[in-house]
Amino acid sequence: MHDSTTITAAEALNLASQRLKTAGIEGPRRDTRLLLAAILPGGASALLREPDKALTQSEQQAFEAVVCRREKREPVSRIFGEREFWSLTFKITPDTLDPRADSETLIEGILAWAEDKAQPLRILDLGAGTGCLLLALLSELPNARGLGVDMSRQALAVAEENARNLGLGSRADFACHDWTSGLIGTWDIILSNPPYIAESEIADLAPEVADYDPLQALTGGPDGLRDYRILIPEAAVLLKDSGLLALEVGVGQAEAVEAMLLDAGLGLPWRRCDLSGVERCCFAVKAKK
């Protein structure tokens, strides 16, 4: 028997799940389980083992606080302050984009191109955010070094912390630049997941995105292609001969971006689809002179 103020884990799960459903959240039960498991000292296994155990007052309060945040459509990853990407854990903050699983397509495409993984490749990541793309690549390419640039100093501080936490700090540098302006050098691989959502589409995004991802990580001007127009010709100049330019693109943008790659003098373009079958990435190579 419990007194009227106590509640079991299973009851808390049911009530919170109903609240998240009412708030319009897809998969409310999954999210509720994640939130409750994070609060219980024994984690998810305690929830499975002892669903009828009463929550303590402090567990109830902590759970109420995170359920309120999720009810306001804050993503679970932002509540936890971290996101798994490429099986690595990345800190995220309000200054960084929450990395998307779709972006792993870019990593897969680059790794498929880089046949010899032991090469001392130089990699440039334009718009590094959390550093997830650059650091995922460095985790797979043991002799590569990389530079991640972003116009947000706050995001760069997060990327630096992620590099240290992942033991990749000695091979990753981060610097504040407006795309490539002021950069000196050449790179074997240049990659970017630039902001690519058309301004008119921002209002239609799910609250999890529109209210929590930084606007400068999302909006790509009136047609979403503004930043490709800037960075493709710039990147083409900074690529080494036979180097690779790898870009994530939004739904329906691959054809236009591929045309820009060709206009910039790059060749052998190809595309790669994400797991939903959307053309998610464009690649092109700089021909040897």
Ligand SMILES: C[S@@+](CC[C@H](N)C(=O)[O-])C[C@H]1O[C@@H](n2cnc3c(N)ncnc32)[C@H](O)[C@@H]1O
């Ligand atoms: C879509 S987010 C990608 C972040 C990260 N690479 C990822 O895939 O999760 C785009 C990033 O580009 C940065 N950015 C936007 N405009 C920029 C500019 N003019 N120069 C450099 N970085 C810029 C944003 O701050 C943001 O971190």
